[in-house]
Amino acid sequence: MLNKQVKVKLKTTIRQPNEEPEIYELWANGTIIEKRGKSFLKYEEMQDDNKINTTVKMGETEGLILRSGGVNMRLPFLENEEQTGSYESEFGVLMVSTMTRKIAFEKNKNDGNFVVQYDLTVSGQPVGEYTLEFHYTEGSQ
Template sequence: MTQNQQAHIPVNIHLTTVIEHEGEKETYELLLPGEFYEKNGTCFLKYDEIQEEGTVQTIVKFSENSTVILRSGAVNMRLPFNKKEQMNGSYTSPHGTLAMITQTKQLSHSHTYKESQLEGTFQLDYHLLMQGTPVGNYTLKITFKSM
């Protein structure tokens, strides 16, 4: 396999989301299986979340200066992030589609292969607006390790 075309590697994912809004702080944590792969210099993490509405497949696509979080299934969401500019996204549920805007504060990621073990981290800090209204400051941290 070439550097640009790697296998899908099964990984254990630890996902932490912290939301701060109007002085309140909420933390959510998930441990779930997923997969990691690289294609043409872009990294991908793929996992499924089971929610009340049903299963949501999530793909986190990240490169040096930008990221896109794509969710499909019970909900559909496209949330792009760029270090240099605010980005427009959308969230679609059975109740309709909402316009979202992300303002990226910090974006970092790294991964290494040690003795055929993959380990990596991904962190994203951003401010989110929904329909033009601020809904909070989000910190998303993902650590992943091959199974």
């Protein structure tokens, strides 16, 4: 099992019909874990004074994002397939689904990239096309 400290950059692009794309960037310190041939990226972020722990399972054709703490969410990805996940809010648990258009994972000795592009549906309503770009680099700030 490999366990390394990394710097994480997450770029999120959200596209809605007839609107300019929204782009968000997040920087965090995290850990890359290699376990039984699988790669996991773990990091912590603050959102509205709530701590959120995020684990990203990265693969070449599938992935999974788990968030817990201030937000509880499970988002599964499988290339060219629809998957069902969940998002827990103060209003209860919402069913979400992802239709993954593209997924790519590339890792090198000291860094890596995981990109997933998907259509997100919440409670049966399309909410946009999302692109998540995770980039991690060994070392700490």
